[in-house]
Amino acid sequence: AQSVAQPEDQVNVAEGNPLTVKCTYSVSGNPYLFWYVQYPNRGLQFLLKYITGDNLVKGSYGFEAEFNKSQTSFHLKKPSALVSDSALYFCAVRAPSNTGKLIFGQGTTLQVKP
Amino acid sequence: SQTIHQWPATLVQPVGSPLSLECTVEGTSNPNLYWYRQAAGRGLQLLFYSVGIGQISSEVPQNLSASRPQDRQFILSSKKLLLSDSGFYLCASARFGVDTEAFFGQGTRLTVV
Numbered sequence: 001a002q003s004v005a006q007p008e009d010q011v012n013v014a015e016g017n018p019l020t021v022k023c024t025y026s027v028s029g030n031p032y033l034f035w036y037v038q039y040p041n042r043g044l045q046f047l048l049k050y051i052t053g054d055n056l057v058k059g060s061y062g063f064e065a066e067f068n069k070s071q072t073s074f075h076l077k078k079p080s081a082l083v084s085d086s087a088l089y090f091c092a093v094r095a096p097s098n099t100g101k102l103i104f105g106q107g108t109t110l111q112v113k114p
Numbered sequence: 115s116q117t118i119h120q121w122p123a124t125l126v127q128p129v130g131s132p133l134s135l136e137c138t139v140e141g142t143s144n145p146n147l148y149w150y151r152q153a154a155g156r157g158l159q160l161l162f163y164s165v166g167i168g169q170i171s172s173e174v175p176q177n178l179s180a181s182r183p184q185d186r187q188f189i190l191s192s193k194k195l196l197l198s199d200s201g202f203y204l205c206a207s208a209r210f211g212v213d214t215e216a217f218f219g220q221g222t223r224l225t226v227v
Binding site for chain 1: 148150206217218219220
């Protein structure tokens with residue numbers, strides 16, 4: 001069965017510092033992995049994805065994520081956090097089949113303080 | 115890219131009343147469609163997904179049902195709402211093999227009173 005774990009309910013960083021939001025997954029076969037961001041009372045916005053190829057993927061707003069197959073992880077990173085990055089972040093996984101079942105983690109609140 | 119339309123944005127319904135939330139998709143054809151519920155601003159629970167017209171997979175036994183009468187239309191329904199049905203409902207669309215990522219609507223905030 002597919003599952004995603006985001007071990008931290010909240011991550012606090014100071015503006016200008018690097019940030020990491022953790023994600024581990026479980027899926028049969030090679031995973032498709034995604035990060036989304038959600039602002040209050042809004043839908044989810046796509047940030048980046050890993051499908052195949054280079055383990056380091058770059059996405060929107062300066063975010064990047066590293067796929068680590070041996071650790072089954074896909075951590076979200078940014079070299080220098082902005083106050084405007086404060087939001088709820090979701091990791092998601094899908095098995096590469098056409099059943100299309102897309103499973104999300106519980107979300108991590110990122111708080112960036114000035 | 116795809117555009118997902120959800121309405122209404124906000125809904126307050128009494129316990130025992132029926133529910134119908136509609137989601138329509140523009141900019142693609144034959145997408146996979148999803149209904150998620152988000153409680154208290156936290157995780158997304160997958161309720162239903164559909165890979166084609168009339169094909170519905172239910173993930174969680176509950177008071178809700180879903181239908182897909184047209185390729186780009188996905189409806190979430192209930193005959194009698196419960197207090198526990200309150201939450202933020204999100205519709206998503208994904209054309210796997212083309213876009214790979216899912217696109218989300220802006221959500222419906224349902225409060226059952």
